[in-house]
Amino acid sequence: MGEMLLAIDQGTTSTRTIVFDATLQSRGVGQQEFQQHFPASGWVEHEPEDLWQTTLATCRNAMQDAKVSVDDIAAIGITNQRETVLIWNRHTGEPIHRAIVWQDRRTADHCLALKNQGAETDVTARTGLLLDPYFSATKVTWLLDTVDGARAAAEKGELLFGTVDSYLIWRLTGGQSHVTDATNASRTMLYNIHTGDWDDELLRLFNVPRSLLPDVRDSAAEFGLTDPAVFGRAIPVLGVAGDQQAATIGQACFSPGMLKSTYGTGCFALLNTGSTPVASTNRLLTTIAYQLDGSPTYALEGAIFVAGAAVQWLRDGIGIIQSAEQSGELASSADNTQSVYLVPAFTGLGAPWWDAEARGSLTGLNRNTGPSEIARATLESVGYQTRDLLEAMRGDWAGAGDTVLRVDGGMCGSDWTMQFLADILDAPVDRPAQMETTAIGAAWLAGRMAGLCASPAEFANSWQAANRFEPQMSADRRDRLYTGWRRAVSRTLSDSA
Secondary structure (H helix, E strand, O other): OOOEEEEEEEOOOEEEEEEEOOOOOEEEEEEEEOOOEOOOOOOOEEOHHHHHHHHHHHHHHHHHHHOOOHHHEEEEEEEEOOOOEEEEEOOOOOEOOOEEOOOOOOOHHHHHHHHHOOOHHHHHHHHOOOOOOOOOHHHHHHHHHHOOOHHHHHHOOOEEEEOHHHHHHHHHOOOOOOEEEHHHHOOOOOEEOOOOEEOHHHHHHHOOOHHHOOEEEOOEEEEEEOOHHHHOOOOEEEEEEEHHHHHHHHOOOOOOOOEEEEEOOOEEEEEEEEOOOOOOOOOOEEEEEEEEOOEEEEEEEEEEOOOHHHHHHHHHHOOOOOOOOHHHHHHHOOOOOOOOEEEOOEOEEOOOOOEOOOOOEEEOOOOOOOHHHHHHHHHHHHHHHHHHHHHHHHHHOHHHOOOOEEEEOHHHHOHHHHHHHHHHHOOOEEEEOOOOHHHHHHHHHHHHHHOOOOOHHHHHHHOOEEEEEOOOOOHHHHHHHHHHHHHHHHHHOOOOO
8 A cells, every 4th residue: 555645625616636645745736627607696506527527637637746656545535615515316426417506595595484484493403503505405405396306316215415525435436435424414404413413303304315315424434445447446535524624624723722714715714612512602603623433523613605705806806906916915005094894795694694695895985995995805804704703702612712813725825814814803823834734634534544644633743833923903903993894794784684
């Protein structure tokens, strides 16, 4: 057996695969973007074949870049965009529809109807989640009730449901393994995070046949062997975690009270709460951070739907920048006397608001407002939203008091953004020496199962920060800016919030 690890990071806009050695140093990378489909307002879809083909291509490109062969690969780890739903025929592998992406809002009315029926309290008690289109369950219901013949086929046991990890494993193993891990299962709104099983009451509520569902395993477990036809040799898949949980592992947040935030398309902050699930009173999520040796570790999570996507909007939507890197340069030249706020509720607002009908707003404009001020407001919105999450976490759990925020994701490359984040949080922000934290988390899980990687404690001791951003803003300015943000959000919320 080789001593290299192949980490597949299947994300929302691209698939990225990295070859790591046993010390979790990157040796080779492959990445490909794929097309986003927007068939109606608020709808977001992916072509399943694009997910599969970019996975194959990036695996081969990463091995080529690392100058290793398939014989050098000891195990595969997978991390993936969460909550995205696929349903396919268990005999032919043919998907019944495009994948419905986590960002998709088409089931907002279904969620609202269930809320009005008083179902949310029980759903939250069982899953730690809120009734929102973000999660998988109502997407599954929509597919079964909308695609011709899907409901009947599901009742006959002819269909399989999976999040992206399940679909990729099914394809990689030639249809031999229909599995997922506890972190991905915990995001479906069908899984009871207390009993560690699919929940019959939830299956009845969402009208989902149990025969659709994958087996749930630890995050480090035997998920199956790849079909030799895929890479030329069978390779074990030994690690799986949803992308935000994988980043939590990659940031070595193994102790209760440790906090990480990932700034990609959206922003996701996870606070390790240990072996006890903390029920939020501030509309955060209770989720499984990882599950090892049959024991789940829980986290409080705050989800922001739009972070890096707002910078993409600056580039592709209104054309005031040509590359994401320009946003920090523009922001640094903005007029500090202006109080411009962007509330990037392009697909609704996530935690702690959970307002699916909210839409974005740009406030505080005057005749001198230009691209620099809009760029600054865009980057600042990420800091403000993160503070919303941290305030909620501190209200939910005493262990979230004074903490250091470990950050990762594309936006972390902006020193300007990270300094503002530290300023508005009044807390240190650590940027890691190794930025590929999500892929590292998947690789560590696979390497742990393969006997190649260090224990959690040893891995935590080896974690290093490349930069620490200390707060420099005065308390008066911090409070004044944040008060203005809260006022801007209040003007954005829908009547149903």
